[in-house]
Amino acid sequence: MFFFENYTMESVLVWIGLLLIMLLLNEVTRRYKWAGIGCFIVFPILATIFLWPKSAGAGTSGGYWFAWVKTYSALAGVIGFMAIRYIKRVRENKYALYFPFAILTINIIEAIFRDIEVYSKTGVMENGIYLLGGPWNIINAIAGVLLILSLTGWAKIRVANTKSQDMIWADQLWFWIIAYDLWNVAYCYNCISNRAMYSGVLILIACTVAEIFKRGAWLQHRAATLAIWGMFSLSLNYAKYPVFGITSTHNPNALLTLSILAIISNAAVFVYVVYKIVKTKRNPITKDLFTDLKSYEKNLKANGLTE
Secondary structure, eight states: OOSEEOOOHHHHHHHHHHHHHHHHHHHHHHHOHHHHHIIIIIHHHHHHHHTHHHHTOTTSTTOSHHHHHHHHHHHHHHHHHHHHHHOHHHHTOTTGGGHHHHHHHHHHHHHHHHHHHHTTOEEEEETTEEEEOSHHHHHHHHHHHHHHHTOOOGGGOEEOSSTTOOEEOTTOOHHHHHHHHHHHHHHHHHHSGGGIIIIIIIHHHHHHHHHHHSTTOHHHHHHHHHHHHHHHHHHOOGGGSGGGOOEEOOOHHHHHHHHHHHHHHHHHHHHHHHHHHHHHOOOTTTSOSOTTSHHHHHHHHHTTOOO
């Protein structure tokens, strides 16, 4: 295969099973407040004390600082989003609504710097991950910058008028999500190659599929699925099991291909955003930019927010 190798019937079935489990957990914790509290607050507290110090020690798939930081930052995002969704005082504070934009941007910036760092690492192993730096890292870092510059309407994040009270970013539409997915897959392929099929492709497909069923809540889906995978990776040293053996081919052409796809898609979205700003003369921060698009209207309608 061009991008990944070591497929077996068992590894493919396990991958599909993980995807279905993540979708189910995301849906249950999204719909029911008690499930969200149990999964993202109670369990992590107990696991931090009794489980993860043992299961995520040195030599395991979660036994390095980045895995811990990524898990807790994802949990912070989920809990922050839950506060916006369920606590009226927080929801009515306009500055609290800047939190989703801030945590998303910080996570993208972290990845940009990691891509730049890996550029100078050629054929080395770090924490069980093979790194092959090259121009693809710089290309993808630039794509990440364009991704941030293409974020619009984040000051208009609101809570759905539905029973599940989802956090809705109506201006975060399918073309930005696809550009993000391509950038993030390229980042994972560049920087966590051995685990990119799981820590990258699996999670991205999960949150993107979840967006199809619950429109406008992609960032909420993204944080939840990332946190679920992070907790799983700290709880189980999955990398040692053959059924988790799908890995990168470490093919320079594959690395370059993904990063080129990422920068092309993100450049296209950025140009489109600039075009819309010039045409509508709207402030892309304080106002939604894509109000004339059907996908935007569908996001509002699906969440009882039609104006």
